[in-house]
Amino acid sequence: MKRLQALFFGESGRKTASPFSGYCFSGCALLAGMCLQLCSALALEGTTKSFPAVGPESVRLAIHGATDLSAMEPLIRDFQLTAPGIAIDYSDFVTNDLQKSASEACSAGAGQGDILLSSSLDQLVKLSNDGCAVPHLSAETARVGDWAKWRDEVFGFTYEPTVFVYNARFVPPADVPRTHVELADLLRRRLDYYRGRIGTFDIRLSGVGYLLAFSDAAQPTTVYGRLLESMSRAEVVVHCCTGASLQEIASGRLYIGYNMIGSYAYAAARSNPDLRVVVPRDYTLILSRGALIPKTSAHPDLAGRFLDYLLSERGREIAGEHAFFFSEDGPLPPDVDGPTVLNESSGAQPIHIGPALLAAQDEAQRNRFIQDWSRSMIYVAPRK
Amino acid sequence: MRRETSLFARLALRISLVLGIGAGLLVTAAWYYARAAADDAYDRLLLGAALQMADGLTVEGGQLIVNLPTSAFELLGLAGRDRVFYRITDPSGRTLTGYGDLEANIDPTTVRREPVLESGRYKGEAVRIAVVSRALADSSAPGWAHVVVAQTTEARRTLAGELTLRASVLVAVMSLLALAGAMLAIRYALKPIERLGAALRRRDPQDQQPVTVEVPRELGPFIASINHFMGRFNERAVLLRHFVSDAAHQIRTPLTALSAQLDLLDGDRLDETARQHLYRVQVRAKELARLTNQLLSHAMVIHRTETAQLQPVDLVDVARRAFRAAIPITVDPDIVISFEAPDEHPIVSADAISLREAIVNVIDNALRHGTTSRLDVRVCIDDGSARVEVEDDGPGIPPQEWGRITRRFETSKSSGGSTGLGFAIASEVVAAFGGGLSFREKQPGAGFTVVLTLQRTIEKNV
Numbered sequence: 001m002k003r004l005q006a007l008f009f010g011e012s013g014r015k016t017a018s019p020f021s022g023y024c025f026s027g028c029a030l031l032a033g034m035c036l037q038l039c040s041a042l043a044l045e046g047t048t049k050s051f052p053a054v055g056p057e058s059v060r061l062a063i064h065g066a067t068d069l070s071a072m073e074p075l076i077r078d079f080q081l082t083a084p085g086i087a088i089d090y091s092d093f094v095t096n097d098l099q100k101s102a103s104e105a106c107s108a109g110a111g112q113g114d115i116l117l118s119s120s121l122d123q124l125v126k127l128s129n130d131g132c133a134v135p136h137l138s139a140e141t142a143r144v145g146d147w148a149k150w151r152d153e154v155f156g157f158t159y160e161p162t163v164f165v166y167n168a169r170f171v172p173p174a175d176v177p178r179t180h181v182e183l184a185d186l187l188r189r190r191l192d193y194y195r196g197r198i199g200t201f202d203i204r205l206s207g208v209g210y211l212l213a214f215s216d217a218a219q220p221t222t223v224y225g226r227l228l229e230s231m232s233r234a235e236v237v238v239h240c241c242t243g244a245s246l247q248e249i250a251s252g253r254l255y256i257g258y259n260m261i262g263s264y265a266y267a268a269a270r271s272n273p274d275l276r277v278v279v280p281r282d283y284t285l286i287l288s289r290g291a292l293i294p295k296t297s298a299h300p301d302l303a304g305r306f307l308d309y310l311l312s313e314r315g316r317e318i319a320g321e322h323a324f325f326f327s328e329d330g331p332l333p334p335d336v337d338g339p340t341v342l343n344e345s346s347g348a349q350p351i352h353i354g355p356a357l358l359a360a361q362d363e364a365q366r367n368r369f370i371q372d373w374s375r376s377m378i379y380v381a382p383r384k
Numbered sequence: 385m386r387r388e389t390s391l392f393a394r395l396a397l398r399i400s401l402v403l404g405i406g407a408g409l410l411v412t413a414a415w416y417y418a419r420a421a422a423d424d425a426y427d428r429l430l431l432g433a434a435l436q437m438a439d440g441l442t443v444e445g446g447q448l449i450v451n452l453p454t455s456a457f458e459l460l461g462l463a464g465r466d467r468v469f470y471r472i473t474d475p476s477g478r479t480l481t482g483y484g485d486l487e488a489n490i491d492p493t494t495v496r497r498e499p500v501l502e503s504g505r506y507k508g509e510a511v512r513i514a515v516v517s518r519a520l521a522d523s524s525a526p527g528w529a530h531v532v533v534a535q536t537t538e539a540r541r542t543l544a545g546e547l548t549l550r551a552s553v554l555v556a557v558m559s560l561l562a563l564a565g566a567m568l569a570i571r572y573a574l575k576p577i578e579r580l581g582a583a584l585r586r587r588d589p590q591d592q593q594p595v596t597v598e599v600p601r602e603l604g605p606f607i608a609s610i611n612h613f614m615g616r617f618n619e620r621a622v623l624l625r626h627f628v629s630d631a632a633h634q635i636r637t638p639l640t641a642l643s644a645q646l647d648l649l650d651g652d653r654l655d656e657t658a659r660q661h662l663y664r665v666q667v668r669a670k671e672l673a674r675l676t677n678q679l680l681s682h683a684m685v686i687h688r689t690e691t692a693q694l695q696p697v698d699l700v701d702v703a704r705r706a707f708r709a710a711i712p713i714t715v716d717p718d719i720v721i722s723f724e725a726p727d728e729h730p731i732v733s734a735d736a737i738s739l740r741e742a743i744v745n746v747i748d749n750a751l752r753h754g755t756t757s758r759l760d761v762r763v764c765i766d767d768g769s770a771r772v773e774v775e776d777d778g779p780g781i782p783p784q785e786w787g788r789i790t791r792r793f794e795t796s797k798s799s800g801g802s803t804g805l806g807f808a809i810a811s812e813v814v815a816a817f818g819g820g821l822s823f824r825e826k827q828p829g830a831g832f833t834v835v836l837t838l839q840r841t842i843e844k845n846v
Contacts (some may be wrong), residue, residue: 218454355461359454362481365452
């Protein structure tokens, strides 16, 4: 899958480099679409991991997630301890593929996933709005804050800041950006040093990347415009996923990652002392990874049970230790550069799960936003 | 089978019915208004969102650009759980974005003048639809672009439900208060009837005076009827009594003459058969005389119990006088007769003459039909009552006949020529004074006893 994506970048890169790049967008989209179909087919087959039941298997739960397996694995294993008869198939998707497969399953009336996990909340909200979800009500869901659930169908079960990640071997302490403004200024000041060394999401491929960019653009300040301009000047490198960017940073090919998902970044930083995590102090977008039980779920009760586990004290505890590290009320994990606590007063901006996200999911809006973004990021491709 | 109905139940039932129907109507009205209010409130949000979306339409270089403001969706998000569908079409009717199959049956000329709201269905759910249009003059295809926004109606229904529930609680509380008030009012209004009923119940059966209870105007005719009826009845009764006493009085004179004539007949000169006939005629004449006397006595006693004022009477005194009057001088000397009285003289509230007559009748009865060798008259006292007991050593009256013999012209024996008025007079008299007549069966060591019981009034030492 990774190879295919790289191929796709190359393809789009060459096209966008041409003088007619603006007009060829639809062609790219077509290519992208073909590729995505291929990717999702591969994703379904290639990245499914089975967790056999702890006890004698009574039933099999299919989780379709746009969440790194490494993050989900401790949760799945711990859940199986509470429910020994359940075997779990976990299929890893890129957010857009997940959305596509879920929406196709919804209109076809049959699909394979019993529960969907995605950080791309706008896509989950759109699925719920289109009547593709079944509600789930329980004592656990009742405790979820209003901002992190909608229609009792979409639930946020994590609290993940979007962060800057840098490689301390290449970014001197004086350069470490602690706000969006500082990052923009840094890229302007030391353009030559950082040219081609900044990584972020490819919002064409990543639903969550698009959601973060959309939320950045909705900020009342003009910082994001400046930052976008600086990044484009600095020939930002885009990847499908936080993981890919983090690898590049760890290897030293990239120095700074922008809009990285905090939990993955922290997991990487724990295993690589060169990687450092900065929670921006001016504003921090907070993602609450969403879960949704699709209408086509073969085991909605079971899916509800898994969802309850994710929302439960025990699930949150395991997530805090092994997977998602950040929490709404606790302090930041050690060695993270940022405010002492992460709440609204220190600039945390949770992305509210609700119909407002439908604005991000509007097709015309999305196409134009991505088109504008692509135009800005035009320098990226040739270097890749 | 006819059920006994009460005025209270009838009124309560009808008032409850009226209140219930009223409450039902009010709740229906509340539901209707709540729906209208909820629709109105959320229609504004819906329309606001549609207008914002229409506002986001811009023409750039001849191209119609859709720029959906997030705030429009936030506005719709105020409806909580409701799903949102929208569709934006360009002047040619082509869908620019949104749900391509979202339709609104709206006249395009109307929507150009003002935004239109309607109810409909989409994706199998009830939705409220707002349509606004925007004139595009400088686009490549001038004309009207339309923004159709639909939203499911959960929040409206929830709000309407809440409002209705609250209104219903108020209506229920008001209805219950009204019902309780009405019940109290009915009870209060029916009080005079109860009072009248109680007064009628308390009335002495002999009392034929007009009813004088204070009643509301509405009950006036009722009372008047009772009084009128009672008056007529009373007149009849008085007439009848007068007739009886007149008749008795009229009979007494010729009867006395008849007895005198019989006495003049010399039995010795008659043969055996004639003497026997004469004897029988004499016996019958005596019976007739006694009956006539009793009828007169009865009429007198009834008259007195109706008219005479009850006064404190020394029961021992009355009983002694009755004893003297009842025992004839010609009584069989073999019969042992006694009179016992306690030291303390009980006082009862009665008419002395009627009471004496009653006791005379009882003693007379015992002498005539009971006594073979002994007759005891006693006055006894209890805590609250005093008794006159007349005991004889005769065969007595079997208990199954006790009820019968206190009625007029009933007797314990079909033969024996009893007139049967004695116990009836005694019973009526003591009943008129709040007492009663009872019997005590013959027991070893004690004979058959007739007991007249009367309530004692205030202790008075004589």
